[in-house]
């Protein structure tokens with residue numbers, strides 16, 4: 001990962017000053033995320049700047065399923081005929097404005113994938129809910145495809161993500 005940051009589970013870090021420029025994501029992080037963690041509907045991981053201990057970004061991660069029929073045929077023809085395909089969902093992802101444009105967003109997406117690979121639990125793909133068209137463009141840049149043209153839910157098969165990362169290494 002980018003050396004000046006470490007990624008850890010949400011704990012007692014200061015969340016009050018976090019500002020990613022999207023009020024709904026700020027408000028969720030300041031006031032609601034702990035409740036979701038307590039209820040075990042999502043876990044939250046934070047990137048901390050080593051030099052200052054500031055929260056530079058966060059993402060939430062939970063198990064989910066993709067209905068087989070929602071995936072493109074080119075993919076489903078290689079999968080067993082179960083009604084749903086196991087996946088993980090990055091429900092929210094945000095980088096503080098002071099840290100945007102330093103590739104931390106991409107690092108957090110791949111941190112979620114690494115965590116899943118190490119978990120010992122199978123997941124075929126990572127699913128994201130993009131909040132607007134700019135976020136869709138960010139995820140498409142990282143190889144995600146839309147699940148449905150009308151909605152902003154995208155997916156990336158984990159096998160493909162791992163191949164992309166190997167190719168992008170110097």
Ligand SMILES: CC(C)(COP(=O)(O)OP(=O)(O)OC[C@H]1O[C@@H](n2cnc3c(N)ncnc32)[C@H](O)[C@@H]1OP(=O)(O)O)[C@@H](O)C(=O)NCCC(=O)NCCS
Nearest residue numbers: 094095100101102103104105106130131134135137138141
């Ligand atoms: C969107 C967001 C997560 C991106 O994080 P970031 O750390 O600023 O972006 P990165 O520096 O990791 O960008 C990595 C790559 O994606 C590209 N990228 C970033 N935003 C992009 C966009 N909107 N469209 C297309 N590509 C984009 C960058 O050019 C960069 O390309 P490179 O690796 O080839 O140089 C961040 O800007 C943010 O938190 N925004 C506000 C909240 C939000 O929109 N969250 C989205 C999830 S709902």
